[in-house]
Amino acid sequence: MTSYHIDFEPVGRRGKCPADKCLLDCAHQLGVGILSMCGGHGTCHSCKVQVLSGTVSEPTPHEQEALSPQELKNGWRLACQTYPTSDCKLSVPPQSMTTPQRIQVEGLEVTVAPDPPVRAYQLQLPVSSLSDPRADSERLLETLEQQHQVHCSIIDIDVLRNLSPQLRSWNWQAQASVRDNEVVALSPWSSHKLGLAIDLGTTKIAGYLVDLENGQTFAAKGIMNPQVSYGEDIISRITSATKSPVEAAQIQQLTVTAINQLGVDLCGEVNAKPEEIVEAVVVGNTAMHHLLLRLPVEQLGLSPYVPAIREALDIKARDIGLHIASGAYVHLLPIVAGFVGADHVAMLLATEAWQAEGLTVAIDIGTNTEVSLVSDGKVTSVSCASGPAFEGGHIKCGMRAASGAIERLLLVDDQVEYQTVDGTPPVGLCGSGILDAMAQLYLAGVIDKDGRMKDNHPRMRTRQKQLEFVLVSKDEQDGHPAIVITQQDIRELQLAKAAIRTGIQVLLETNGCSEEEIKQVIIAGAFGSYINVSSAVTIGMLPSLALDCFRQVGNAAGMGAKLALVSRSKRAEAQTVARQVGYIELATAPNFMQTFVQATHIGRYNRGG
Amino acid sequence: MNKVKQISEAIVQLKWDEIAALTNEALEAEVPALEILNQGLVPGMSVVGTKFRNGEIFLPEVLLSARTMKTALEILTPILSQQDTPSMGRVAIGTVKGDIHDIGKNIVVSMLEGNGFEVMDLGIDVDTERFVEVVRDNNLQILGLSALLTSTMPMIEETIKALEKAGLGQKVQVIVGGAPVTQAYADQIGADGYGADAVAAVEKARDLIAT
Structure with missing residues (x-):
């Protein structure tokens, strides 16, 4: 097989790639994070790159549709559609990179009495001698028993492999980390007793370094999930992983490498080493969970969408390539269903929503939105395909919440007031800004309840036979392209908000409840924390309730992971939650279609015509 | 406005509650059923299609237009089938x-x-x-x-x-x-x-x- 030398700029990654690999696959092979929202199908146009030198295959119909003749002439191509035919040098523009973005790690702090699954004991072992020739393992276990009344019968094989030299070099003093009746780590006296909690999201990964003894968080950090380069949504990832075992292995490898780096970074902040982490907890949606564990995912993408396992799991961290103390375990919280995962369980655990008194809605908004309704101690959940619109996908000027994204927006007479992420000049709209724009245009009568734009505002104009509202004009930002909301954007948003509202509505109807009876709505997740709730209520995405009924709780899944990390009783509680939560397959719910069509209307949800 | 044109308008305006009466009136005025279909309903639906395509109307309106159309067809079909007019497909x-x-x-x-x-x-x-x-x-x-x-x-x-x-x-x-x-x-x-x-x-x- 012929291969070519491909050079990706400005990141400066280069290497040999086989001629039968498209540029996107070359990028992935070389570890260059190019966005691929559709998973390489040529439909999302997010993987635009410019060919600076060298020759490539002819443009495909997808590219002719996505790129103007001028762009094609200038070497712009879709990486997923283009194959090298010689050595090439490419430029990857920032908007095609899976660059660092604002990632929320904060969430409400819930305190729990630490009751960690791993405890550390300081040991002073008797020196081996001719008169005390016990094996080092016996010496260790018997000292634990004598000095701490802790009975252990197993020593992890990797601990055993290092036991003898370590005891001697540490002068017979050591700290043993014990989990149930197993010694999972041995370290010098007074080492850190660290735990790692990971919220493995489809788009983002949040990590927390926690003191196992007092439950205190030492450090927190969020990164992008590098799997984004295998597709934006869960289904694309599942499809990629199903293609071949090699691809599934690459996805797993990419994920665990990112988590390992996150662990190194977090430890760096407190001058610790990843080997001092003696327990980890991972929560994630079912697909993330299965991909991390290399469990089969094909059946997740096909009706009836069943997981391989629902129960909580304890496995050796090394079995999935996680670089923490070699004998340590990683605990995975239980799952509810194929599309309601451990992250939702963790959220219900952290917010205590599952035991709420009054009628409660708990919702985590994302590309996939999970909703639970708690009614008289009964918990019912659904998963809604809300799509990428609120993450900026399929929206003309949409983007993620990176620098320059308009995150808040207000229409004052004919002027648009806005606030951007990091306060930098505006370049596009992120989810919360998009939501505000829709609500503001509706309130101003620029769009009606059917979602139709009206040419009744000085900021309205027609481009390519389509009405659009100019939020920031070319003149208002020094000649940079105008930021607009188009009629088509409004249609995308109507679909997204209808999906979410339909989920809430089906839960209410299934439980014989009505909107007015809801006592509280808990909104979790990054998007949910940044939104202006009143905008979401205005367009009818969320129930029409007094604003003080809403609680924006931040990354509650991450908080749930932390609770499960430091508390054995919370782990047990998570099992109870997962078993107790019922699941409704939204698409098969009675009146699903009528409800959905009705929910596309903007404004307060109204069952009748 | 002639009857057929009114029917076409009714589809575009989503007048599902008026279409039955309009269709019956047209039949009473001896407009052939096939003409009501081809000159009234079909052009009406074509306008609906264009409006949907350019984003002017959305799913609820499209479904309502289909319902309006179906109401008229329910009246016309028995007549059309007597005349041995084949279905669209x-x-x-x-x-x-x-x-x-x-x-x-x-x-x-x-x-x-x-x-x-x-x-x-x-x-x-x-x-x-x-x-x-x-x-x-x-x-x-x-x-x-x-x-x-x-x-x-x-x-x-x-x-x-x-x-x-x-x-x-x-x-x-x-x-x-x-x-x-x-x-x-x-x-x-x-x-x-x-x-x-x-x-x-x-x-x-x-x-x-x-x-």
Whole structure:
């Protein structure tokens, strides 16, 4: 097989790639994070790159549709559609990179009495001698028993492999980390007793370094999930992983490498080493969970969408390539269903929503939105395909919440007031800004309840036979392209908000409840924390309730992971939650279609015509 | 305004509660049923299609227009069938194996019915064998295959292959659609047509039958 030398700029990654690999696959092979929202199908146009030198295959119909003749002439191509035919040098523009973005790690702090699954004991072992020739393992276990009344019968094989030299070099003093009746780590006296909690999201990964003894968080950090380069949504990832075992292995490898780096970074902040982490907890949606564990995912993408396992799991961290103390375990919280995962369980655990008194809605908004309704101690959940619109996908000027994204927006007479992420000049709209724009245009009568734009505002104009509202004009930002909301954007948003509202509505109807009876709505997740709730209520995405009924709780899944990390009783509680939560397959719910069509209307949800 | 024009307007204006009366009035005024269909209803639906295409109207309005159309057709069909006027065409449609999503498919069904097609709705999660059986046992012009997920999209191709294997490739024309499906995919798997949306699907069905 012929291969070519491909050079990706400005990141400066280069290497040999086989001629039968498209540029996107070359990028992935070389570890260059190019966005691929559709998973390489040529439909999302997010993987635009410019060919600076060298020759490539002819443009495909997808590219002719996505790129103007001028762009094609200038070497712009879709990486997923283009194959090298010689050595090439490419430029990857920032908007095609899976660059660092604002990632929320904060969430409400819930305190729990630490009751960690791993405890550390300081040991002073008797020196081996001719008169005390016990094996080092016996010496260790018997000292634990004598000095701490802790009975252990197993020593992890990797601990055993290092036991003898370590005891001697540490002068017979050591700290043993014990989990149930197993010694999972041995370290010098007074080492850190660290735990790692990971919220493995489809788009983002949040990590927390926690003191196992007092439950205190030492450090927190969020990164992008590098799997984004295998597709934006869960289904694309599942499809990629199903293609071949090699691809599934690459996805797993990419994920665990990112988590390992996150662990190194977090430890760096407190001058610790990843080997001092003696327990980890991972929560994630079912697909993330299965991909991390290399469990089969094909059946997740096909009706009836069943997981391989629902129960909580304890496995050796090394079995999935996680670089923490070699004998340590990683605990995975239980799952509810194929599309309601451990992250939702963790959220219900952290917010205590599952035991709420009054009628409660708990919702985590994302590309996939999970909703639970708690009614008289009964918990019912659904998963809604809300799509990428609120993450900026399929929206003309949409983007993620990176620098320059308009995150808040207000229409004052004919002027648009806005606030951007990091306060930098505006370049596009992120989810919360998009939501505000829709609500503001509706309130101003620029769009009606059917979602139709009206040419009744000085900021309205027609481009390519389509009405659009100019939020920031070319003149208002020094000649940079105008930021607009188009009629088509409004249609995308109507679909997204209808999906979410339909989920809430089906839960209410299934439980014989009505909107007015809801006592509280808990909104979790990054998007949910940044939104202006009143905008979401205005367009009818969320129930029409007094604003003080809403609680924006931040990354509650991450908080749930932390609770499960430091508390054995919370782990047990998570099992109870997962078993107790019922699941409704939204698409098969009675009146699903009528409800959905009705929910596309903007404004307060109204069952009748 | 003449009666036929009024009927056309009623479709565009979504006057589902007035269409029956208007249709009956036109028949009483001895406007031929075929003229009501071809000069009134069909042009009305075509306007609805254009408005949907350019974003002027959305799903609820499209469904309402289909309902309005269907109400008129229910009055006209008995007369048209007496006159031996054939239906627009016979279509079977379903969501492929592994997929249970049917909003899009249901909208296509409504639009097809609204446009005078006879539609067999096979539902969701339909086995390829069932599609083959239906094509073999019925005199159909069009088979519609829908998938919402990238993970179930390959079942569209499987179904087309199964039809060919059963020697039914020439018996029916296949139109494919659904969120992840594209024209390029349709071409690649050898489908006869692609419907980007419900309006396009109806137009495609009409074109394929005409040729």
